[in-house]
Amino acid sequence: MDIVEHPDGRQGGAAGADGPAVELVYQNTVADFAGALRARAARTGAARRKKWLFSFTGTLSLIGGAALLAGNEPDVGRAVAFLVGGVLLWVIGPLGPRLQARALRGLLEKTGETRAVIDGTGVRLTATACDTRIGWSAQPTYAETDELFVMLSEDKRAVAMTVLPKRGAGSPADIDRLRAILDANLRRL
Incomplete structure (x- = not known):
């Protein structure tokens, strides 16, 4: 060499x-891998579809929760479950790369x-x-x-x-x- x-x-x-x-x-660092996962998500079809699916499903869940509350006989328990699920899907989507990268912290420290x-x-x-x-x-x-x-x-x-x-x-x-x-x-x- x-x-x-x-x-x-x-x-x-x-x-x-x-x-x-x-x-x-x-x-x-965790930040490196979070940035790499964000770059991958922005540039690969599978990652874009996953992001779209999280947003779409989250929106449907929020609409479903609102519809359950707006009915003649509101089902508060199910509505709350739908609303919480929708919010979680909307939050997890953008935070996904950071959460995935944090899972690698121990491995990165050993490297x-x-x-x-x-x-x-x-x-x-x-x-x-x-x-x-x-x-x-x-x-x-x-x-x-x-x-x-x-x-x-x-x-x-x-x-x-x-x-x-x-x-x-x-x-x-x-x-x-x-x-x-x-x-x-x-x-x-």
Whole structure:
């Protein structure tokens, strides 16, 4: 593996097919995964349908609860159940990514510092207890947010994803190089 000297003195990974590798060093956070899940939800069909279904079902439940209260013989118990269910569906929808990410908190703490080396052949992630290589064909699409790059699989539910926080880059130029590598090898959503 060829070592690339960064302008700030750090040494990075091997040069790949698209030029020098980009190295990110970061600690994964709940906020990173919540942002990645939101990005996935905004860009995948299954996630958009799920969001629509939660909103639609929540609205129907609220209408049903109101109708039960407005009838000649109001059924308060059932109406309250419908109203509470509708409110929960409306609240859980937007909070879903944050709640899912919080469920990963323990795993994220065990992972420790993560080093990602991205080059023309794919992504290599090294953390406390793992060393993983992800080829471009495994996650052929990506999304970008203000804080992250999120690589996604193309399966219907886009279950597999790789989170690459921009704060792990050594410089803004590294972020631009990373974007260029991703654009050369993946389809941007």
